[in-house]
Amino acid sequence: MSIGSLYVALEDFIERSSLKEIPPIYNTPAGQTESALRKFLSFDDGYLLFLGPRRIPPVATASSNSVNSVTILTSVGYQQLQVEQYQDAIKSLKPDIAIGLADVLDRQPGVKRREKMVDRTHAWTQSAVDILFKPADISNRLGETSFFAPILPLEKEQQTVYLRDLEEEMTDVVSGFAVWDPTTIDLIPQALWHLPRLSIGESNTPQDVLRGVSLGLDLSAIQFIGTASDAGLALDFSFPKGTPQDNDNKSSPYPLAVDMLLPAHSTDTSPLVSGCQCYTCKTYHKAYLRHLLNAKEMLAWTLLQIHNHAIMDRFFTDIRASIERGTFEGDVKTFESTYMSEFPEPSGQGPRMRGYQFKTGPGEKRNPKVFGRLDGVAERLLESQSSVVTPDAEAEELEARGFAEKMQ
Template sequence: MSHLVRMSFADPSTPQKVLRDISLGVDLTTVPFIGTASDAGLAFDFTFPEPAVKDSVGPLPLALDMWSPTNAFDTSPLRQGCECYTCKNHHRAYLQHLLNAKEMLAWTLLQIHNHHVMDQFFAAARRSISDGTFSQNVDTFERTYASEFPEQTGQGPRVRGYQAKSEYGTPKRNPKVYGRLDDHAEKLMEAESGVATPDTGADGLQAHGFARKSQ
């Protein structure tokens, strides 16, 4: 059965763990951290096995925090040399503005960029396997980049559908907005309690003095 495609439904949280799965023989795998990172306002900033230009000492971050104030006036793309739609048409300052304005476009553009980076990552991994240098390249990648993504510093996108149940007893990510009208609804009900409405029955009309029930 060695010719069959081997798919993993594991939950890798970093590209390093994806590389580990590949080294164990996995052909297809899920990549849930793309959506998680995009929701956190993180833009992927890694290439396999290492960046073309390494201009810092120590492990490089796997992603850029677009909530960081340093991006407020930065007109450079999310990642230098990236050919994705987001990097070719927008800059870091615009992305941060969208995040601060809670515009869904911010997370959409981040998803486009992050998916493109992962596409390039997998393409490079396939070339590395064909060239017979995969193990060495994995070691290089692990030495070059941090082992975890940066911590989330900003709020994620608004959760659609407040009826969605929380998992394992955890609270919902965002509180319901319509709850702010509860006090107004109560006041309206109190006001309407003294007014006859079209669906008020005979007893109600009599109680309000509009009619008297006949025997």
């Protein structure tokens, strides 16, 4: 059975032009036991809502985290999200699952920095547990939200004290774990081994997802679905193997996706993927989707996203069936030998990139230049107008332009 869920990054909703303004998400009316986050997003109770501080993957920030805050990127620039602010957000929004704050860097930390990462994460986790789930006044206890403690992407020896406290002092509060590196799952204390584990690190291919599952992951926040949709790629794989439609050479691996911008699809009225039962494939065809992509219609990426989510739903359904059969390890090898290890290189530009979709700093511009594209139009218009004969033109001018011949 599939579990519908949504990961929500708090930094997407707390932009403020001044300190006096309250973000709209905090003004959502909700009852004592209702989730303000759910009402704000208009999601029904059938979906699990995860709340975390940053997007997945997060954009690298110009400044590092501090002792009492993490640096976030909102629509109005970088800000410091205080530990108390995040705890208040959890208490106010009441998500189904809250991800604990962690001091995680976008680069390899040094020895001293690793110590700070552990100390800060330990302190922030303990504070969240004490204030939200073990307050002195039991009436202030947050009972509708589960708490996922972070496991840092560091060696076990560096997190020994933190992991011991998770096992000895927070067992009755921690409901699961958020991990950045699947190889750190082995660090989870034995007494808490039965709890679910969520991957919020980067998963760039379905092979990465399978690797995480084999290491013990239960849930994954997968960003390549949106990346593929933006690139105009329709996912085309099944587990352990399928019959992809665009590769007749059985000796070479199949591509993981179909580039819908290729000219070959301009007159193809077949579904995006043969046999797919998603709304997009049952209602539209390749030629129409390619037309939408070329016209840069928002509907194009919406339809691709619907299809790509359907492919991933089927992918996880097949994974669960494989585990139940006891053939998962062999099926993973079959999948890896059947499909390419990377997605095909997109041939189109895709929609305009948003600021949170690429890292800051120098480098190649991700969006084409939009200002100045009409600079030459005005000059050509003036030239064309200058060649048009007007009624007040003299006879010499008419003759010079070849419009008429002057009579003597």
